[in-house]
Amino acid sequence: MLYLVGLGLHDEKDVTVRGMEAIKGSERVYLEAYTSILGVGKERLEAFYGKEVVVADRDMVEMDSDEILRDADKVDVAFLVVGDPFGATTHSDLLLRADALSVPYTVIHNASVMNAVGALGLALYNYGQTVSIPFFTDSWRPDSWLERVRENLRLGLHTLCLLDIKVKEQSEENLARGRKIFEPPRYMSVPCAISQLLSLLEEEGQTPAEASSDDAVALNPATTLAISASRVGAPSQRFVSGTLEELSKLDEEAFGGPLHSFVIVGRRFHALERDFAVRWAVDKDNWNQVSNGVYKVRD
Amino acid sequence: MLYLVGLGLHDEKDVTVRGMEAIKGSERVYLEAYTSILGVGKERLEAFYGKEVVVADRDMVEMDSDEILRDADKVDVAFLVVGDPFGATTHSDLLLRADALSVPYTVIHNASVMNAVGALGLALYNYGQTVSIPFFTDSWRPDSWLERVRENLRLGLHTLCLLDIKVKEQSEENLARGRKIFEPPRYMSVPCAISQLLSLLEEEGQTPAEASSDDAVALNPATTLAISASRVGAPSQRFVSGTLEELSKLDEEAFGGPLHSFVIVGRRFHALERDFAVRWAVDKDNWNQVSNGVYKVRD
Numbered sequence: 109m110l111y112l113v114g115l116g117l118h119d120e121k122d123v124t125v126r127g128m129e130a131i132k133g134s135e136r137v138y139l140e141a142y143t144s145i146l147g148v149g150k151e152r153l154e155a156f157y158g159k160e161v162v163v164a165d166r167d168m169v170e171m172d173s174d175e176i177l178r179d180a181d182k183v184d185v186a187f188l189v190v191g192d193p194f195g196a197t198t199h200s201d202l203l204l205r206a207d208a209l210s211v212p213y214t215v216i217h218n219a220s221v222m223n224a225v226g227a228l229g230l231a232l233y234n235y236g237q238t239v240s241i242p243f244f245t246d247s248w249r250p251d252s253w254l255e256r257v258r259e260n261l262r263l264g265l266h267t268l269c270l271l272d273i274k275v276k277e278q279s280e281e282n283l284a285r286g287r288k289i290f291e292p293p294r295y296m297s298v299p300c301a302i303s304q305l306l307s308l309l310e311e312e313g314q315t316p317a318e319a320s321s322d323d324a325v326a327l328n329p330a331t332t333l334a335i336s337a338s339r340v341g342a343p344s345q346r347f348v349s350g351t352l353e354e355l356s357k358l359d360e361e362a363f364g365g366p367l368h369s370f371v372i373v374g375r376r377f378h379a380l381e382r383d384f385a386v387r388w389a390v391d392k393d394n395w396n397q398v399s400n401g402v403y404k405v406r407d
Numbered sequence: 408m409l410y411l412v413g414l415g416l417h418d419e420k421d422v423t424v425r426g427m428e429a430i431k432g433s434e435r436v437y438l439e440a441y442t443s444i445l446g447v448g449k450e451r452l453e454a455f456y457g458k459e460v461v462v463a464d465r466d467m468v469e470m471d472s473d474e475i476l477r478d479a480d481k482v483d484v485a486f487l488v489v490g491d492p493f494g495a496t497t498h499s500d501l502l503l504r505a506d507a508l509s510v511p512y513t514v515i516h517n518a519s520v521m522n523a524v525g526a527l528g529l530a531l532y533n534y535g536q537t538v539s540i541p542f543f544t545d546s547w548r549p550d551s552w553l554e555r556v557r558e559n560l561r562l563g564l565h566t567l568c569l570l571d572i573k574v575k576e577q578s579e580e581n582l583a584r585g586r587k588i589f590e591p592p593r594y595m596s597v598p599c600a601i602s603q604l605l606s607l608l609e610e611e612g613q614t615p616a617e618a619s620s621d622d623a624v625a626l627n628p629a630t631t632l633a634i635s636a637s638r639v640g641a642p643s644q645r646f647v648s649g650t651l652e653e654l655s656k657l658d659e660e661a662f663g664g665p666l667h668s669f670v671i672v673g674r675r676f677h678a679l680e681r682d683f684a685v686r687w688a689v690d691k692d693n694w695n696q697v698s699n700g701v702y703k704v705r706d
Contacts, residue, residue: 117516121425124415124517128424192518194525200683207686215526217416217518217640218423219491222531224516226493232521233537237564240532263558265536341516384499387506 110177110206111186112193114218117341118147120156127216131157134186138164138176140199142275145293145367146190147342153188161188165276173205180211191220196270221369224340225268228347229384234376236260238268241301243294251308257372261325264375271296271368295366298336298348302356302370323402324375329353331402333373333395335385338363350390351398358390379407409476409505410485411492413517416640417446419455426515430456433485437463437475439498441574444592444666445489446641452487460487464575472504479510490519495569520668523639524567527646528683533675535559537567540600542593550607556671560624563674570595570667594665597635597647601655601669622701623674628652630701632672632694634684637662649689650697657689678706 111130116122123131131137137159139150146153150161164176164187176187193199193215206213226232237260239253253269260267274294282289309327323331329352336348336355346364348355355370382399389395399405410429415421422430430436436458438449445452449460463475463486475486492498492514505512525531536559538552552568559566573593581588605628622630628651635647635654645663647654654669681698688694698704 114518116423121428122423122516124421124423125427126420129420192522192525194528195522195531198525198528198530198679198683200528200679204679204683215640217421217523217526219413219516219518220522222525223491223494223519223522226491226497226521227514227516229493229497229499231497232494233539235537236535237562238532238534259562263536341514380497380499380503384497384503 109184110180110211110213111184111216112199112203112213113186113188113216114192114195114220115146115188115190116218117191117221117224118339119342120148120153122218122341124216124218127218128157130184130214130216131159131186131188133184134159135179135183137161137186137188139188140164140169140190142166145273145275147339169202173202174209176202177206177209177211180206181209192218192222195220195222219341221270221337221340221367222268225337225369225371227340228335228337228371230266230335230371230373230377230381234264234266234374236263236265236267236374238270240270241272241296241304243272243274243296244304249308254305254308257327258325261327261372261374262322264324266374266376267372269301269370269372271298271301273367296368297360297366298338298363298368298370299356299358299360301368302334302352305352306356327352329356331398333377333398333403334370335373335388336363336368336370338368339365340369347385347388348390349385349388349395351394354390354394373403375403377403377405379405408483409479409510409512410483410515411498411502411512412485412487412515413491413494413519414445414487414489415517416490416520416523417638418641419447419452421517421640423515423517426517427456429483429513429515430458430485430487432483433458434478434482436460436485436487438487439463439468439489441465444572444574446638468501472501473508475501476505476508476510479505480508491517491521494519494521518640520569520636520639521567524636524668524670526639527634527636527670528680529565529634529670529672529676530680533563533565533673535562535564535566535673537569539569540571540595540603542571542573542595543603548607553604553607556626557624560626560671560673561621563623565673565675566671568600568669568671570597570600572666595667596659596665597637597662597667597669598655598657598659600667601633601651604651605655626651628655630697632676632697632702633669634672634687635662635667635669637667638664639668646684646687647689648684648687648694650693653689653693672702674702676702676704678704
């Protein structure tokens, strides 16, 4: 049996009891380590599970999945994924390959940021599509995610913005020369993401009036509310709420270490949600003023 | 400390190790039992956790939260929620009340159907807002959710449809007479939900051409794909894929017992997703034909 086990959000104790049993009973244990990171290293996992854990990078999962699946029709193999096994990536390729090899599989679910973001107090029903914000480079400033944010805003929906992580990436030069030398990992911070957003809006020559006849989708930095969520599910978890402008002016230290994400608040926003999130506001008075004046929250 | 502990999707072993520790260390343990159900009774939880579990109905959580929070500034209290604590309901009221009483709280996340639906293989990024489909009554046929499905479809997005559950409901007569007599629980099935959907479409006098100039949002029963998910995360979990018409013609037995949900597939639908879901198709040839011909999936 192949067990796809979600590890949850933070450390070795976020695995479920069922997941733990599957790991302990497995002959081999792999850890998928390219779409997200835990707050702890694999040594902590190995000590807690009492099992050697093999880190599987993208190359291994995509090119060498038969090694992961080897003998899994006869013995149990666990494939660990930070968050939920279907969160960032569906791992459908691996499961279809298991089917082709007549290897049965079982999925053991866990929390991922996709549902744990509910901790911000905004109803999950009122979220639209989730976007990923990639790092800008000197020559590439991807902006397709911005249109998706606006599609959500037009419907009054919130947008969960997940921020780029670069793990085990090669420089262009090392890639061209086939050198397996990897850059240090990089994790996008909330101020970096929001400054990229503001620079795209500036490029558009944006004023609320020009950008859209619909003020809700104009993304005016002074009147668009957002809530950041750092290290969701960890003891050091931190939430900060404010306008885009307010959040952009904070130092990275205000959010703490990675991983960061944030939510752009849509107009389906209610009094209880305002009151829940005001507790983390950069400026409580302004949070309430924008909520009531611009978002038209009614008590 | 108040611990809000997500129990996950199915049984007593779906709690996380961290959640289990919080429960074992708590002086009182409550189980929120009105927004979802586990696959097992509270006796199984009590035996596994070694703790008495008090079932908290909506009245208790909403009217008597101070009893739940009693002394929680001095001792640990666990409040258990099926799925994730912020899945179906945010429980913001309870947490704000905790704040007001200076009771610190910690949330221990878990999987909910909102993210575990990823197991269907459709990228979670391409889901729009989630809808709840309520039971029709003789005098009330709510349809606002249908417009939300269409908002998603216009953007090419999938819709997770959660189906009504009626637990501890009173008949109008018993409610009027103040009799605390409760109706047997009811759980909406996929065929019931889809037949309600089809009857709303019929009322609209719908043909694809009339309903919308955009064929993708017309919800033509013969050419709209859907995937049902019953008892997600349980060993008896079952997925069925097909057109709305195909799913509506199946018996309830094809889906098994509650809880049921289903996804209406939007046009952001890819070859790997088609190939992943064809394994559960009512009619594999038709699934592939509609995927390729109507949804324009390209290999």
